[in-house]
Amino acid sequence: MEPIKVLTKNVDKPNSAAIDTYIAGGGYESLKKALKSTPDEIVQLVKDSEMRGRGGAGFPTGMKWGFLPKDSPMPRYLLCNADESEPGTFKDRVIIEKDPHLLIEGMIISAYAIKSCPMSYIYIRGEFYKGAMILVKALEEARAKGFLGKNILGSGFDLDITVHRGAGAYICGEEMGLIESIEGHRGQPRVKPPFPAVVGVFGSPTIVNNVETLSCVPLIVEHGAEWFKSFGQPKNTGPKLYCVSGHVKKPGVYEFPMGVNLKELIYEHCGGITDDLPLKAVIPGGGSAPMLTPDEIDLPMNFDALMKAGTMFGSAGIIVMNSSTCIVDATWRMSKFFAHESCGQCTPCREGTNWMETILDRIERGGGRPQDADLLFDMTDNIGGKSLCALGDAACGPVASAVKKFRDEFMYHIEHKSCLPGTKRYRRLDMPVGAH
Ligand SMILES: Cc1cc2nc3c(=O)[nH]c(=O)nc-3n(C[C@H](O)[C@H](O)[C@H](O)COP(=O)(O)O)c2cc1C
Known part of the structure; x- marks a missing residue:
């Protein structure tokens, strides 16, 4: 399969983030077209495209928009999730920094489609300072051209967009944590239901969509639902950005039709494995996705195929590990992240993520007990599905899959108090615990 340049068609242009560059390439024409349709027609178009959200859960976008209550007296909100906090994921950043007007145009059309109130937010993680500043400038340009503000292009539709910077917390990428954070509270998710489409930000019906999802909307309006579906497979449609990192020769963000073969x-495309070593494991959908072994990667990268393979497509953050990787160390690294990022609100996640990290750390340091592999596996069973939000499930994905698929390596580590010969850890054990 050949790479494509659909979502990324502007990113290599000089001065790609400027509004004039965007307009010269046909930008904001989709907005003009959309404003001549009714909001319901746009919702139907997005439904027909079968687009699924690019933020992680893969929920059909048009269906989500359709869940907004018809009879609520409350204003509706559109929130763009630009938190991009899943380990191994760095695709939204490319759109934000290189083609911010694609996102802004997508937000205006989406806000029009869901009959949003005149204020919309982009929630961006604190570390993306550069991206936040690019967005602020791009929004200013869009206002100056009349694409934002009152009576946009004479349509009677009013909208402004504000950039809201977070403080840098994985949990604020979870839609309810994000909503709490925008309201000025601690980023602690709320229990669902009610889902945001019914009770979201400021108690109002709210749609939360990922940057890449919203950026697809102008393309769907421009080319139609059938065109969008021509990329990919049924119910797994559209152009897609894949983030590839770790032990590959050419890491980066790649664009393909949905469903590119992972092995290929x-x-x-990524030049194979560094040092020409054998492949050991692949995390296919961001840090929370269960690992795949080399014999499991000959499959299309889409939502359904990965679910069938017992893992998940998530945010399409592909992390590749070669045979030099100590799998206990790699699993500890991921576990450390989730333990650190747990918001602490619910007991299974707060205690469980920390406990898993502690056990992995003791195995890595040579203090593992023979029953630790079973204990870890058992713990994932007691955290997954039992936490308030999906962070608990996310934390279990890498641990459960690593223990199941690399059990012999865990047992070797426990028995010999060292990494498997030929593998190495990527952290220094003499560093203070908090330094990692
Ligand atoms: C712990 C956690 C972190 C998340 N982080 C992100 C994130 O950084 N960006 C994102 O778009 N979605 C993230 N999500 C998914 C969001 O909750 C939500 O499903 C998504 O923003 C919806 O957008 P979409 O329908 O366009 O995919 C996260 C979910 C969880 C449970």
């Missing part, structure tokens, strides 16, 4: 992506 790694070996042909």
Whole structure:
């Protein structure tokens, strides 16, 4: 399969973030077209495209928009999730920094489609300072051209967009944590239901969509639902950004139609494995996705195929590990992240993520007990599905899959108090615990 340049068609242009560059390439024409349709027609178009959200859960976008209550007296809100906090994920950043007007145009059309109130927010993680500043400038340009503000292009539709910077917390990428954070509270998710489409930000019906999802909307309006569906497979449609990192020769963000073969992506497009070592494991959908072994990667990268393979497509953050990787260390690294990022609100996640990290750390340091592999596996069973939000499930994905698929390596580590020969850890054990 050949790479495509659909979502990324502007990113290599000089001065790609400027509004004039965007307009010269046909930008904001989709907005003009959309404003001549009714909001319901746009919702139907997005439904027909079968687009699924690019933020992680893969929920059909048009269906989500359709969940907004018809009879609520409350204003509706559109929130753009630009938190991009999933380990191994760095695709939204490319759109934000290189083609911010694609996102802004997508937000205006989406806000029009869901009959949003005149204020919309982009929630961006604190670390993306550069991206936040690019967005602020781009929004100013859009206002100056009349694409934002009152009576946009004479349509009677009013909208402004504000950039809201977070403080840098994984949990604020979870839609309810994000909503709490925008309201000025601690980023602690709320229990669902009610879902945001019914009770979201400021108690109002709210749609939360990912940057890449919203950026697809102008393309769907421009080319139509059938065109969008021509990329990919049924119910797994559209152009897609894949983030590839770790032990590949050419890491980066790649664009393909949905469903590019994972093995082909790694070996042909990303140049294969560093040092020409054998492949050991692949995390296919961001840090929370269960690991795949080399014999499991000959499959299309889409939502359904990965679910069938017992893992998940998530945010399409592909992390590749070669045979030099100590799998206990790699699993500890991921566990450390989730333990650190747990918001602490619910007991299974707060205690469980920390406990898993502690056990992995003791195995890595040579203090593992023979029953630790079973204990870890058992713990994932007691955290997954039992936490308030999906962070608990996310924390279990790498641990459960690593223990199941690399059990012999865990047992070797426990028995010999060292990494498997030929593998190494990527952290220094003599560093203070908090330094990692
Ligand atoms: C712990 C956690 C972190 C998340 N982080 C992000 C994130 O950084 N960006 C994102 O778009 N979605 C993230 N999500 C998913 C959001 O909750 C939500 O499903 C998504 O923003 C919806 O957008 P979409 O329908 O366009 O995919 C996260 C979910 C969880 C449970």
